[in-house]
Amino acid sequence: MNSRKPLICGVMVAAFAFILPVNGAEINQARAKFNYQMLCQGCHTHDGSGGNDIPELKGFIGNFLATKQGREYLVRVPGSANSALNSSDLAEVLNWIILEFGADSIPKDLTMYQADEVDKLRHDALFEVIEYRKMIIAKLPKRQAEIKQSTKEKL
Numbered sequence: 001m002n003s004r005k006p007l008i009c010g011v012m013v014a015a016f017a018f019i020l021p022v023n024g025a026e027i028n029q030a031r032a033k034f035n036y037q038m039l040c041q042g043c044h045t046h047d048g049s050g051g052n053d054i055p056e057l058k059g060f061i062g063n064f065l066a067t068k069q070g071r072e073y074l075v076r077v078p079g080s081a082n083s084a085l086n087s088s089d090l091a092e093v094l095n096w097i098i099l100e101f102g103a104d105s106i107p108k109d110l111t112m113y114q115a116d117e118v119d120k121l122r123h124d125a126l127f128e129v130i131e132y133r134k135m136i137i138a139k140l141p142k143r144q145a146e147i148k149q150s151t152k153e154k155l
C-alpha cells in the first residue's frame with residue numbers, strides 16, 4: 001500500500017481549486033486578488049468603484065472590450081502598462097478585474113487576455129490618457145456610450 005497517495009491527491013485537488021479556466025486563460029483567484037489589492041486597489045478601491053479622478057471599473061470595464069482600441073486601451077493605460085507585474089500576471093489581473101467587476105458590461109463572447117498579447121501592448125503605454133479615453137468611449141457602440149453618460153461624465 002502506498003500511504004502517500006491520498007495525501008498527494010488531496011494536495012492536487014487543493015491546488016486546482018484556485019484555478020478557474022475561462023476561455024483558455026487560467027486565473028489563480030488568490031494570486032489575482034492579491035495583486036489587485038497590492039497594486040491597484042489603492043486607487044481603484046476594493047470593489048472597483050473608484051472615485052474622484054479614478055474611473056469606475058464596476059459595471060463598466062467590459063464595455064471597452066467591444067472595440068479593438070478599447071481592448072488595447074485596458075492594457076496600455078498607465079496603471080496597467082507600467083505596473084510592476086509581469087505580463088502573465090498583468091493579463092491575469094485584468095481578466096480577474098473584468099470578471100469580478102464587469103457584471104453586465106462583460107461581452108458574451110469575452111476573449112480573455114493572454115500574456116503575449118499583453119506583453120506587446122504594454123510596450124506602447126499611453127501618456128495622454130484623458131483625451132484618448134474620451135475618444136475610445138465615443139467610438140463604443142451606442143448603447144455602451146449611453147451607459148457611460150449615466151455613470152461618470154468627469155473623465
Ligand code: HEC
Pocket residue numbers: 036039040041042043044053054055056057061073074075077078079080083085093094129130133
Ligand atoms: C495611482 C493610481 C492608480 C493605480 C495604482 C492604478 N490605477 Fe488604473 N487607473 C488610474 C486612473 C487615474 C485611470 C484613468 C485613466 C488615466 O488617467 O490613467 C485608470 C484607469 C485604469 C483602467 C482603464 C479603465 C477606464 O475606465 O479608463 C484600467 C484597466 C486600469 N486602470 C487598470 C489598473 C490595474 C490593473 C492596476 C494595478 C496593476 C491599476 N490600474 C493601478 C489610476 C490608477
